[in-house]
Amino acid sequence: MRAAVLTGQGGPPRVAEVAAPSVRAPEDVLVRVLTSSLNHADLDAVAQARDGVPGGLGLDFAGLVVEAGSAVADLAPGDGVLGFLPPGVPHEGPGAFAEYLVVPARLLARRPATLDFVQSGVLPLAGTAALLAVDAVVPPRRSRLVAPTRGPVLVVGGSGGVGTLAVQVANARGAAVVSTGQPQDRTLLHLLGAIEVLDYSGDWLPEVRERYAEGVDGLVDLVSDADRFVILSELVRPGGRVASTRGAADVSALARRGVTAVNVVARSDRELLGRLVDCADAGTLQPVIDRVINLSDLPSELGASPRPHGCGKVAVTIGD
Numbered sequence: 001m002r003a004a005v006l007t008g009q010g011g012p013p014r015v016a017e018v019a020a021p022s023v024r025a026p027e028d029v030l031v032r033v034l035t036s037s038l039n040h041a042d043l044d045a046v047a048q049a050r051d052g053v054p055g056g057l058g059l060d061f062a063g064l065v066v067e068a069g070s071a072v073a074d075l076a077p078g079d080g081v082l083g084f085l086p087p088g089v090p091h092e093g094p095g096a097f098a099e100y101l102v103v104p105a106r107l108l109a110r111r112p113a114t115l116d117f118v119q120s121g122v123l124p125l126a127g128t129a130a131l132l133a134v135d136a137v138v139p140p141r142r143s144r145l146v147a148p149t150r151g152p153v154l155v156v157g158g159s160g161g162v163g164t165l166a167v168q169v170a171n172a173r174g175a176a177v178v179s180t181g182q183p184q185d186r187t188l189l190h191l192l193g194a195i196e197v198l199d200y201s202g203d204w205l206p207e208v209r210e211r212y213a214e215g216v217d218g219l220v221d222l223v224s225d226a227d228r229f230v231i232l233s234e235l236v237r238p239g240g241r242v243a244s245t246r247g248a249a250d251v252s253a254l255a256r257r258g259v260t261a262v263n264v265v266a267r268s269d270r271e272l273l274g275r276l277v278d279c280a281d282a283g284t285l286q287p288v289i290d291r292v293i294n295l296s297d298l299p300s301e302l303g304a305s306p307r308p309h310g311c312g313k314v315a316v317t318i319g320d
């Protein structure tokens with residue numbers, strides 16, 4: 001089968017013929033990967049390969065079940081599925097930028113009926129991170145009878161892969177979403193539900209301090225390092241909630257200020273993926289795709305520096 005592989009000798013990955021994996025454990029599923037997407041973890045893997053560490057590449061996948069192990073009762077050949085390989089966890093085989101993948105069934109969910117394979121393949125990791133970040137800051141309401149009005153929630157990095165999904169989920173939960181973004185992303189961010197878009201090429205903090213003098217209710221931060229996160233979390237009122245996908249939140253220091261903080265770590269499991277699929281099928285989550293590239297484009301795509309600006313995800317098709 002064809003797969004993108006890291007050599008461990010530096011330089012971008014190459015697309016090569018490698019041995020296809022096979023089902024070995026009873027709970028394993030062999031998936032024919034049709035689509036995937038780029039994540040920061042892939043860029044990190046390429047950077048680590050430059051340091052001499054070979055390894056697999058690609059986390060997200062959507063595709064078709066080819067074979068299910070003897071203990072897998074609820075999936076059969078031909079079923080459409082999606083999922084992601086847990087970042088940082090060694091995986092047998094080259095990763096998800098490959099024509100076939102073997103994964104335990106517990107890492108798979110059926111793909112959304114309302115989305116095509118390209119849309120399904122960009123959802124798993126970014127969508128799971130977005131869902132967990134919004135859960136931490138705008139918890140789901142227990143009753144549909146409660147009026148859907150919430151205070152302002154700031155999304156920093158709202159134009160990116162995770163951000164375009166987080167803006168939609170927070171908006172669907174009734175939050176008044178204020179997002180950062182470049183001027184060319186403004187229209188899209190409004191369409192996704194942001195009531196206000198702050199151009200992050202300038203200093204947007206004074207505007208937020210002035211407009212929300214009592215503080216915003218929440219912060220979903222997909223960009224900042226720990227030092228910047230300290231500054232941005234000061235925009236949040238005591239009693240508010242913050243989340244970082246970059247491990248930037250000092251949870252105990254924020255608790256002393258009365259702010260609840262979560263460092264999000266996306267979990268690859270069926271329950272969470274299922275919630276994501278339900279959001280997509282309910283129409284509250286629409287993946288935003290910046291570009292679609294093919295497996296054969298990955299060496300040049302992953303070798304490009306600096307990365308081009310985009311809004312949403314870069315999808316990767318695996319077949320021709």
Ligand SMILES: NC(=O)c1ccc[n+]([C@@H]2O[C@H](COP(=O)([O-])OP(=O)(O)OC[C@H]3O[C@@H](n4cnc5c(N)ncnc54)[C@H](OP(=O)(O)O)[C@@H]3O)[C@@H](O)[C@H]2O)c1
Pocket residue numbers: 039040041125126129156157158159160161162163180181182200222223244245246247264265266267308309310311312
């Ligand atoms: N913890 C987890 O489980 C988990 C899961 C998924 C992702 N992540 C992490 O979450 C982060 C976001 O991931 P992603 O896939 O959404 O990345 P992404 O697609 O690159 O999005 C980042 C967005 O932030 C924008 N941005 C850059 N600098 C900014 C600034 N100073 N202020 C405001 N916005 C700025 C970027 O715009 P430009 O295009 O203009 O640069 C881009 O739209 C990454 O660090 C990733 O590693 C963590």
